[in-house]
Amino acid sequence: MNPATKTDPLVEYVQRSLELDDPDEVDRRAGELSVMGYERTATHLRGHAVSLRAGRVKRPRMVFRSPIPEASDEQWARFVRLMQTGDV
Amino acid sequence: MTPTGQVGVFQTRLKRLEDLGLVREVRRVQRDGTANWTATFRAPLTLARLLSDPLLQYRIFVVSMKRYRDEVLGRHRDSIGKEIEGKPATLSGLMAVSQHAGPALTSWLASEADRQRFKQTTAAYGRTTGVF
Numbered sequence: 001m002n003p004a005t006k007t008d009p010l011v012e013y014v015q016r017s018l019e020l021d022d023p024d025e026v027d028r029r030a031g032e033l034s035v036m037g038y039e040r041t042a043t044h045l046r047g048h049a050v051s052l053r054a055g056r057v058k059r060p061r062m063v064f065r066s067p068i069p070e071a072s073d074e075q076w077a078r079f080v081r082l083m084q085t086g087d088v
Numbered sequence: 089m090t091p092t093g094q095v096g097v098f099q100t101r102l103k104r105l106e107d108l109g110l111v112r113e114v115r116r117v118q119r120d121g122t123a124n125w126t127a128t129f130r131a132p133l134t135l136a137r138l139l140s141d142p143l144l145q146y147r148i149f150v151v152s153m154k155r156y157r158d159e160v161l162g163r164h165r166d167s168i169g170k171e172i173e174g175k176p177a178t179l180s181g182l183m184a185v186s187q188h189a190g191p192a193l194t195s196w197l198a199s200e201a202d203r204q205r206f207k208q209t210t211a212a213y214g215r216t217t218g219v220f
Contacts, residue, residue: 079180
């Protein structure tokens with residue numbers, strides 16, 4: 001393993017950027033890299049942003065809107081999960 | 089469907105589906121020497137359609153939970169905040185008991201023996217109380 005690669009902040013920054021699921025943020029980071037002269041890396045990140053957007057169109061996330069005034073959407077989603085067979 | 093008459097991913101009781109107007113004639117029948125719960129589904133709903141459609145099951149669950157919420161707050165509001173089975177009772181926990189026990193929520197709240205006897209119901213309470 002190359003120690004320089006392991007600790008290279010740019011490599012780490014790109015890796016973390018590829019783990020994001022917010023395409024706008026990925027695009028913003030791609031712009032930063034482009035300004036810094038890393039055009040090929042920026043293009044790679046932009047491609048990731050495009051993939052994220054395409055994925056969102058094809059697979060919209062299930063949103064559990066709470067029908068209970070006392071529960072937030074997050075609380076309701078947790079309750080629903082706990083009420084499914086296997087969890088309770 | 090379980091032998092005790094619970095259906096789908098939320099294990100909704102046939103009696104509850106009857107309350108919601110989705111089935112009728114909930115009854116026990118002898119099948120292979122054992123008693124099983126069954127019901128007649130109201131068209132166009134069928135058991136097969138219900139089991140094959142998780143979103144439909146979720147929609148029914150939502151309707152059921154909204155009604156249970158009103159019942160819990162209307163009849164058992166004084167139980168909220170009390171310590172039951174070592175945990176403060178909240179709306180979510182009592183709604184979970186309602187899903188499992190229906191109107192027997194009243195006896196579940198009043199009787200420690202019932203809470204010991206109906207372990208699945210009590211486990212549901214333990215997992216869900218405190219969520220909201």
